[in-house]
Amino acid sequence: MSTINKQNINKLKLFLMGLENRFSENSSIFKQVNTTYISGLKEFKGTGLYNNGDIKYNFNGKTETLNISQLFSNIIKEAESYDSLSLIYSERGSVILISADNKNVTMKNLDVDPIDAEDSNNVSSKSASASTRGTTSTLLNRDYYIKIGSADNLLKEIGIMSKDGKIKNDKIRKYNQIDRYVELLEGILDKLPKNEIVNILDCGCGKSYLSFVLNYYLTEVKRKKCHFIGLDYSESVIESCRIMAKNLNYRNMEFQAIDIKDYEPSKNIHVVLSLHACDTATDMALALGIRVNSDVIVAVPCCHKEFLSQYSYEPFKNILKQGVFKTRMADILTDGMRCLMLEAKGYEVSVVEYISPLETPKNTMIRAIRTSTENDKAMDEYISLMSSLNVYPALYSFLNDWEV
Incomplete structure (x- = not known):
């Protein structure tokens, strides 16, 4: 595979600008950002957690505290050196997946049970089974609003x-x-x-x-x-x-x-x-x-x-x-x-x-x-x-x- 081309890097920038605006509005429910870069057969993972308005981001053994704009600038710069990038942006009740490679850049909302959003690195593999777990408690033989499993x-x-x-x-x-x-x-x-x-x-x-x-x-x-x-x-x-x-x-x-x-x-x-x-x-x-x-x-x-x-x-x-x-x-x-x-x-x-x-x-x-x-x-x-x-x-x- 070849590294992500300039056109798709620019498209990635637009998607991340949208997430930056979302963060400014929804920072109180932001949970984390997870990145996975791929080069050949190797994966390189990063994790960013909320830290008093900024993001504490760990990648390649280095941890930095960055504002959201700095974080996304670093992610874009890093993406230029890899074959592909998967970025998972997690909020309470919502997970967004951005995938970028030399062919395309896509963004989609994942319908994920909140219990699975805790481990966002594995969210895509879990999403299919999440909807079948803990949907109904039989304590009163009713479908509960606050469901066992997700809550x-x-x-x-x-x-x-x-x-x-x-x-x-x-x-x-x-x-x-x-x-x-x-x-x-x-x-x-x-x-x-x-x-x-x-x-x-x-x-x-x-x-x-x-x-x-x-x-x-x-x-x-x-x-x-x-x-x-x-x-x-x-x-x-x-x-x-x-x-x-x-x-x-x-x-x-x-x-x-x-x-x-x-x-x-x-x-x-x-x-x-x-x-x-x-x-x-x-x-x-x-x-x-x-x-x-x-x-x-x-x-x-x-x-x-x-x-x-x-x-x-x-x-x-x-x-x-x-x-x-x-x-x-x-x-x-x-x-x-x-x-x-x-x-x-x-x-x-x-x-x-x-x-x-x-x-x-x-x-x-x-x-x-x-x-x-x-x-x-x-x-x-x-x-x-x-x-x-x-x-x-x-x-x-x-x-x-x-x-x-």
Whole structure:
């Protein structure tokens, strides 16, 4: 064979210019570059890994830290001395193969299971078998959104899967919960902007399991650009989240140890999440979502204590004297008024059971999609209910405090 001719070297340059632009837009999900040069019967391999905005590239026993432009310039210069070049550019959820020789230069996207993208040197030989592995778990006899096989790294990091690749017996319920969460958000997330980065704010994030799961699903399955911000007042919890993000190489995440009410976003927020934030912390998250005009607000409330000590309703006096009934009614009134306030602020609201009530009674998911301007009629109803029930909801208070 003869070395790659000048015409094809120029074509290779054009392809790499496109990848350079892609890197500038998608650097937060870039994984690695692998090169294989061939001269006669010999192969010479190089590997480039992300390193604080640059690429740490090893080739022929030499390691250099280069920016993406320098890396591709070096690769082009090196290609002039070889018979052919195969370059594999890997992102989370996407792999691109460029092949160049004296006859042609081609570029194609490889439909590869994310588990195989970890070893990009062998990606072409694996791609055919990848689609047949781990497609369906029979834990609930359903086709899971977060699939065993492709999501193994994620499931191991969040403690649901053992090192040998099996869902832990005591984590089956948790696995089903996170998959159900993704299922309930699937249609809503599809309505979010397609040509911009979707910013998702997790209020009272805790260990952020669901944010990690959504990050995986949006980035590697739906191939949607996204950025996650986790808020929690606990420094130790935030630090553990940062460690997990680093272990997973999820660079499109940030975590802040801060009270929700003190958070000031530096970018447009598209989605606000709140999972089992205790009592009025849910109201704080809802109020923040309303204040920042979030396109979507999703909350699974917990620990309804506020209304229990406040509300009274004379027509139901003889019913509510039973403590169990009064507690259950307090839960319904709390979430019902939360939904009414969201409607008053221009959101279309739906309420669904998140998981079976046999697993936990705190299983109500509130989903709100911003569709219009404020609804004065709904606000009038809200104010009227405050008077009738003798309550002053935290959500109403938080919103008023922010407006002052």
